[in-house]
Amino acid sequence: MxxxxxxxxxxxxxxxxxxxxxxxxxxxxxxxxxxxxxxxxxxxxxxxxxxxxxxxxxxxxNPRLIAAAREQLDRITLTSRAFHNDRLGPFVTELAALCGKDMVLPMNTGAEAVESGIKVARAWGYRVKGVAPDAANIIVMTGNFHGRTTTIISFSDDPDAHDDFGPYTPGFRMVPYGDAAAVDAAIDENTVAVLVEPIQGEAGIVVPPVEFLPELRALTRERNVLLIADEIQSGLGRVGATFACELVGVVPDLYLLGKALGGGIVPVSAVVGDRDVLGVLQPGQHGSTFGGNPLGAAVGLEVVRMLATGxxxxxxxxxxxxxxxxxxxxxxxxxxxxxxxxxxxxxxxxxxxxxxxxxxxxxxxxxxxxxxxxxxxxxxxxxxxxxxxxxxxxxxxxxxxxxxxxx
Missing domain, CATH: 3.90.1150.10 (Aspartate Aminotransferase, domain 1)
Known part of the structure; x- marks a missing residue:
């Protein structure tokens, strides 16, 4: 024995x-x-x-989330987005409402949400802002953590995440976290977005100065640049608000969500924004076999309904x-x-x-x-x-x- x-x-x-x-x-x-x-x-x-x-x-x-998953397991778990499913519509409608936005791009993992947000920002830059082809840049922060894909680690300053995985994806400018003046100085006519964690998680739960996010919101509006908030770790109730951005009264152009959105049961992530930004995507330009699957949507819908109570x-x-x-x-x-x-x-x-x-x-x-x-x-x-x-x-x-x- x-x-x-x-x-x-x-x-x-x-x-x-x-x-x-x-x-x-x-x-x-x-x-x-x-x-x-x-x-x-x-x-x-x-x-x-x-x-x-x-x-x-x-x-x-969690009994509510387990019940939602079990019920959906008995019905259907995957259709792909080649067809509609009866769980996706309610999920994206109520998630958009929770975020105060129009549209949702459903994905699976947090890194996929970040990658998707980068693609959306670049497409918006070329198709709406009028940035020259292949010239778009995105401003990121020191100490950032947004995932482990090759594009994302290209703008990491953590040697463990970054080193020996090149060649690296261009198009990113790094500035000190918490320094809005440095962000302002880094923006040029080809800047399409500022990507930021409202509170940095992997860096050690680093909370920026209280004025940082409001200053970012003001200057991105002034300079016609998208503000993208990575709330994958900080969002969905963790900080005592639905989003960490709420703590300082900021609403970004795009929310990047994940982790808790799947209730600890299935991977569910999303990019959430208004139609004038997310609407740049057209059929065939982005996708995911599992993104928006009925099982993930059923669990995610229950998560959203729990959060909607406050x-x-x-x-x-x-x-x-x-x-x-x-x-x-x-x-x-x-x-x-x-x-x-x-x-x-x-x-x-x-x-x-x-x-x-x-x-x-x-x-x-x-x-x-x-x-x-x-x-x-x-x-x-x-x-x-x-x-x-x-x-x-x-x-x-x-x-x-x-x-x-x-x-």
């Missing part, structure tokens, strides 16, 4: 033997989940404080304020900085006591799952359904870990 250690070791060994090593996961093998908690193959429970990088905003096994946003706002207060109290006791909004926080471990990875391993041993990024930083993004008592327990574990690391 195998011991519990054997089960974990064997599962990890099997995965490592036959899976490309493009991730460095913590040594835990998750077998099931419910709400904000997951259970490993040995029966140990953990509080999930990553929520699959915000893809599981509404919790593991309840997830309010919950994330209230619980997030509590979480931020608890975390800030640890600054000076092993933490050197806390950043974030709603139920999304980046905490910087004092590099004199540990790396982010070491702190995450110690948290895992105490039953809390979190993920490090860029050296000393840990990201915390529990499902919105988390209970306040569970949040307090998680912060207590972090406090204990910091005490252990300080010796």
């Amino acid at each position: 195998k011991t519990t250690t054997d089960r974990t070791t064997d599962a990890i060994a099997l995965e490592d033997e036959h899976t490309a090593h493009n991730y460095h996961p913590l040594p835990v093998v998750v077998a099931s989940g419910e709400g904000a908690w997951v259970t490993d193959v040995e029966g140990r429970r953990y509080l999930d404080c990553l929520a699959a990088y915000s893809a599981v905003n509404f919790g593991h096994g 309840e997830p946003q309010e919950r994330a706002r209230a619980l997030g304020a509590h979480l931020q207060d608890r975390l800030v109290s640890l600054v000076g006791s092993g933490l050197v900085a806390v950043r974030g909004a709603g139920l999304w926080a980046g905490v910087d471990i004092d590099p004199a006591i540990a790396t982010g990875r070491e702190a995450c391993e110690a948290l895992m041993r105490r039953g809390v799952l979190a993920k490090d990024t860029h050296g000393p930083t840990i990201r915390l993004a529990p499902p919105i359904v988390v209970e306040q008592a569970d949040l307090d327990w998680a912060v207590d574990q972090l406090e204990a870990v910091l005490a252990e690391l300080r010796g």
Whole structure:
């Protein structure tokens, strides 16, 4: 009979033997989940404080989302866009309304939404703005993370994402994140868009100056440039609002959505905008076999209806304020900085006591799952359904870990 250690070791060994090593996961093998908690193959429970990088905003096994998926599984799952299906119309109609926009381009993954947004912006530049053929440029930010395709990593300044994958796609200009004056200086007659994360996730939950996005909105309107907000991680309730842009009163020309839009069940993403922008696409110019599939649309529709009540946003706002207060109290006791909004926080471990990875391993041993990024930083993004008592327990574990690391 195998011991519990054997089960974990064997599962990890099997995965490592036959899976490309493009991730460095913590040594835990998750077998099931419910709400904000997951259970490993040995029966140990953990509080999930990553929520699959915000893809599981509404919790593991959310009953409403599971019911929507099960019902659709019994009907039809895929038609392709060669034909209409009865789930896509309601989904895009209600998603457009949630965003205050006219049209939706349904895709699958977040990277596909970003790539699609880039294509739409270029087509708009040539067909509406009148940019010379093949001359369009898009302004991007230092510290950005928008996906892993070859075009997207072409404008990444993260060596792990960027190096040794060239030749790179041209047409992008990088400026410092949070510096609207630098964006203004970089815009020329061939600029078609500014692509920005309202809060940078992979960079460590970096919140820009409060005036940054409003200044971007003003100058892009003045210079006839599209503002594209990548809300793939920050959107759909995570920050205590439907979109992080709402926190500073900004409405972009295009929203890029993903992750939580599929409810943690299926990959669903979308580009959402008004007809004068998304309407530049014509049949045959862009597509996806699975984009807009009935199963994804059914789950996405239920996600939109949950968000339309405002309840997830309010919950994330209230619980997030509590979480931020608890975390800030640890600054000076092993933490050197806390950043974030709603139920999304980046905490910087004092590099004199540990790396982010070491702190995450110690948290895992105490039953809390979190993920490090860029050296000393840990990201915390529990499902919105988390209970306040569970949040307090998680912060207590972090406090204990910091005490252990300080010796």
